[in-house]
Amino acid sequence: MKKKIIVIGAGVGGLATAVRLQSQGYDVTIYEKFDRVGGKMNLIAGDGYNFDLGPTIVMMPEVYEDVFKFAGVNPKDYIPMEKIEPMYSLYYDDGDKLKVTTDYVEMNKMLEGISYNDAQGFYEYIAEIYRRYLVAKDDFIEISFRGPKDFYNPYTIKQTFKLKTFDSAYHTISKYLKDDKLRKMLSFQTLYIGISPYNGPSIYTIIPMVEMLYGVWFIKGGMYTMANAMERLFKELGGNVYLNSEVDEIIFKDKKAVGIRLNGKEIYADYIVCNADFPYAMKNLVKDKEVKGKYTDEKIDKMKYSCSCFLMYLGIDKKLDQMDCHNVFFAKDFDKNIEDIFTGTVPEDPSFYAYVPTKMDESLAPKGKESLYVLVPVPELSKSKENWDEKFVNEYKERILNIISNKINERDLKAHIEFEKLITPNDFKDKFNVYNSATFGLAPTLFQSNYYRPHNKYKYAENLYFAGSSVHPGAGVPMVLTSAKLACEEIIRDDKGE
Ligand SMILES: Cc1cc2nc3c(=O)[nH]c(=O)nc-3n(C[C@H](O)[C@H](O)[C@H](O)COP(=O)(O)OP(=O)(O)OC[C@H]3O[C@@H](n4cnc5c(N)ncnc54)[C@H](O)[C@@H]3O)c2cc1C
Known part of the structure; x- marks a missing residue:
């Protein structure tokens, strides 16, 4: 018999985990509080106008496509994309406007128009941050940290130092560029994940580098096409989605998640994936004090x-x-x-x-x-x-x-x-149910990132997994899609008894 999996929440994290697991032969059911899937990746429509509610900027398109490839279908049939040029326009207070593009001839003209030193600094920034990105990608972002040994080992500690992450994003950029407009051009992106460029760890200078080297993309119909497409594929694979279904509690037995309580009814499953925001879930859905571990209500309030x-x-x-x-x-x-x-x-x-x-x-x-x-x-x-x-x-x-x-x-x-x-x-x-209304979840400070961020496999009870912006690796659609991939891999690993 197929093993049953319950997914709480149909945000990006919930939908992507559900598609992946359903495609691997599990019997997956999603329960979503809202009357439509997508979570923050939602839709606003009226009088013939259509808007994405939350995310709009598509970066790292291959991470979007991977959900579909993993399930054995052609992403182009679900989320047709094209590159946006120019990527964006920047409006400064003095009336200046800069167009940022991945056309490097145009970009070079713009940079040299400011100064040759800044043009050179820009290319040095790209080369250095690209080096750090490769380390981050292979050794931190795409790795699930289950226990201390996954982080506290000589190799990972050596790689941590290669990230040179102790500086702030703005200060790091300023080492390469003198012009204030260009500094802003490469540092405002920390706001994409809800943190300050002046305090946010320098590792987030990766975001503008990813834009510059991999481009910014548009999915036909807007970002909501992605949520729609994941729901469509999930249903095609045989999965069930229940909307207007707000889960009240995760049920535990002997330190194992065994089901959920919804409208007074108990529904049981072999594994539970929680896509509801981690801090909200720890306060409201994990009521059993035995399994809260370090995430007590006081700790949740003190987090950043x-x-x-x-x-x-x-x-x-x-x-x-x-x-x-x-x-x-x-x-x-x-x-x-x-x-x-x-x-x-x-x-x-x-x-x-x-x-x-x-x-x-x-x-x-x-x-x-x-x-x-x-x-x-x-x-x-x-x-x-x-x-x-x-x-x-x-x-x-x-x-x-x-x-x-x-x-x-x-x-x-x-x-x-x-x-x-x-x-x-x-x-x-x-x-x-976004805790404190922090739209990008727990802030990715040094002590709330990587091993220190809540894990995809829950630490204090068996059979419970998390996918979403407040858990590893972090906020933004590509990171949340990665958290779904990691949560799915953790379940399969546990199911095989590895
Ligand atoms: C305004 C805005 C702009 C953004 N722009 C970008 C961008 O341009 N590019 C980008 O990559 N990222 C962007 N982001 C970030 C990105 O949208 C998020 O990181 C991502 O959508 C979060 O997905 P999630 O699955 O973690 O959470 P959510 O989308 O919050 O999904 C959680 C789901 O769980 C449901 N839920 C909660 N509690 C329960 C319960 N008890 N029972 C059942 N269901 C429950 C919720 O209704 C929701 O559907 C933006 C975010 C915002 C808010």
């Missing part, structure tokens, strides 16, 4: 969390010719902006990201119109001095719209908004 986001989804009844698909707007005072986010103040002068998916796929808005998604990094709720009441949300929206209008020189932008939806940190906490 990534920032949150305020989002605007705007249907614009005209074309925005001034914008590209991905756009980043820098604050006048970037240092203060970052300090505000991580000390609890909603930035008055924020940096933010704007995404216009209709530049790549016109079907995402009515003809001649544009879908505009705006993401502002803001403090997570345990630190935030703001509770996001309606009055504040509307004032903040006005502030951001004024900045965009000025920067893209579109004075009557507000008059062209015919669809609007806003999401605040409260929505992430309440709708998706």
